[in-house]
Amino acid sequence: MPFNKIVLSEKDIPKKWYNLAADLPGPMQPPLGPDGKSLKPEMLGRIFPMNIIEQEVSTRRWIDIPEEVLRMLCLWRPAPLRRALALEKFLKTPARIYYKDESVSPAGSHKPNSAVAQAWYNKKFGIRRVTTETGAGQWGSALAFACSLIGLECKVYMVRISFDQKPLRKTMMQIWGAKCVASPSRDTESGRRILKEMPHTPGSLGIAISEAVEDALSDPKRRSRYTLGSVLNHVLLHQTIIGLEAKKQLKLAGEKKADIIIGCAGGGSNFAGLSFPFICDKIHGKKIEIIPVEPTACPTLTKGPFAYDFGDTAGLTPLLAMYTLGHGFVPEPIHAGGLRYHGMAPLVSQAAKKGLISPRSYDQVKCYGSAMLWARTEGSICAPETSHAIACVIDEAKKAKKEARQKVILFCYSGHGLMDLAGYDKFLSGNLKKYKLPAHKLRRSLESIRGLPEIK
């Protein structure tokens, strides 16, 4: 009987995170301050605690995972590596399809991997309260969960469109003791300004980040800090436990190597988490195709320029060197709220610039169709973000069939879709819309980066 899953025991959980910054060829473009000059780490001290800033700028290859963080991760980790036998059979593909199941965490996605680490470092540094933004609600839930375990106050700014589509996400965060408001909100200066300009905006991650940063900065006691669920180096670092576990498990499954690595990409965290340890192998000579998948409605890597831009809409963050659609970009209200971000993690962007990864974009209607096939073969209901990875997996499995090649495909099953069934409902009733970013909208949006410093 072929196995369905490879489970590691808790003692085999990786004890260190992998830092791609140690291996990426060529120097990274540094983040810039408001004056256009290289940012000094201490300038971030009002936004993040220093222990996290140290991780953010570190170029050490391996970074120890604190014992207490490991203990919390073991509430659900190591996550199973599963084989999609039923999908393989349905597609009649010679490919072997594996997926790392990150949906098993209490919050339902990979996000708690970084949330518990960030909450722990903040607590350790004496911080009492953290703020954040959330798109689909996955990150907000994860942080609420982590803060509940660790004992931190938590406030979440949730993108309006997602807040309205999924009112029970708020309940979920409240169960874990967090406060959640729709963004733009009346709680911040940035929120009020945007509501005045665009009273009916569906919101965006960029706007919600502005609000969360402003909120953290305005604590008169200076005991609040901001946390981010993706994009930054330390977040991607915490997620590499996904790929490190997967490597051990592939070996246990008897696979000598993976041929294709796939992950959906919004800010880049689950994609980086799975792929970075494999990008390391690629840098050192292994032949692997590595594919980040984004929505056609928000095609950062596939259509955006590599440029300096703000991480948020109001321009409160440092300037980051990344693929971007412009910080003024507000994507269409697709259901994959976690992929509605104008930028892309600098580490992922740099890997793309160096040709180490091969980005693709897919439309949400095709993605939901793939999610339906997945549910009816493999049994589980995936998050709308994850459906982007699955659509690509199916294409690659069909290609392997055409080429009659026994490829090993590995992807990140980043989360379940039980909190996002409204999108499925629309798909089933034929009311789901296709979205593709029109060239004129992209041009207009890119005006927001005109005048910013250029990448040398």
Place this chain on the structure above:
Amino acid sequence: MPFNKIVLSEKDIPKKWYNLAADLPGPMQPPLGPDGKSLKPEMLGRIFPMNIIEQEVSTRRWIDIPEEVLRMLCLWRPAPLRRALALEKFLKTPARIYYKDESVSPAGSHKPNSAVAQAWYNKKFGIRRVTTETGAGQWGSALAFACSLIGLECKVYMVRISFDQKPLRKTMMQIWGAKCVASPSRDTESGRRILKEMPHTPGSLGIAISEAVEDALSDPKRRSRYTLGSVLNHVLLHQTIIGLEAKKQLKLAGEKKADIIIGCAGGGSNFAGLSFPFICDKIHGKKIEIIPVEPTACPTLTKGPFAYDFGDTAGLTPLLAMYTLGHGFVPEPIHAGGLRYHGMAPLVSQAAKKGLISPRSYDQVKCYGSAMLWARTEGSICAPETSHAIACVIDEAKKAKKEARQKVILFCYSGHGLMDLAGYDKFLSGNLKKYKLPAHKLRRSLESIRGLPEIK
């Protein structure tokens, strides 16, 4: 570092189900036909396929799990045994609290354990379409999932109150290709009759069973059968894999015995699944306290008489010897929809009659309070049904503290609550009601069993 979970590998999954009927002291009261005489198995042949009827009446102690059923179970099984370290620490209890995590199935509860088996036996027997009822939606989702894997048509009658509280349960079943309607519906004679008498009824499992049975019986081609998610012997049999796995895992955890076994009980399936292998030990001399927990709004084991009664409201099923509140009983609209059933599985009832188990009832407000404490310590959000088990676990852990005894407590974490967040929302806003069955309502409801054959 103490471990958080014990994971069995797929090769260690139990290969046989355990049948308590082989060990229960005293003869079982047989099911009776409409004429009051012992039912012959073949009289059930229009409702169930014969291979399932054989299991229903079997008194063999061990029954082989078919290879193909095992393969499907391995999509998520063996389920982890977890230790609730954070809750223990919070309660400062010397008790060691273990839970069998059945929330890891694609449908989110223990229900698929029997759903895949029943779907497989039906398919094997040449059946094309199955019908069923569902309360909270857990069983309906599980059957939809199983039918999707196996290739059977599926129609689900969902209790109106749950259908309205959780509209996305329908979407979930549709994703897996099933049809789901609110019960009472206009699709059946029983449904139309009840709607005429009580147009505003919240519905009940008893009513939904009547509809599903009638629907299966009225297929002119006789290729439809009825399936049930609890109560009957074969369903409880399929669930014993829970307790059998848990026993292996407790041993791996270094525990010589369990002192207290706890499960919530509606029809009895998750309670039986965990407890039957331990009841076997108790019959053979081990000292174990075994506690089924039911809601005060539907206190079948704690307030009902042991009597012959119908399994459904319309009286279409055979008469079963069980604890019952009367088949006319319609419980208050508590959120634990899966516990709103007037009867109790005959095997569980017989075990209660023989003093092998010690039933208790809890109010839903206390249960949600316990669920909140669970979420903020252990991290996961439980189903409202499961919260009844947790409330009892907390009481027992406090008692162990008072007695300063290192008891081993094991319970069934029967499902997650991500599809049932509306109840949490009510609790958080202070709008959740307490319900206790008033004596006069019980007296009135028990009139529905007057005149039925008595237990000798």
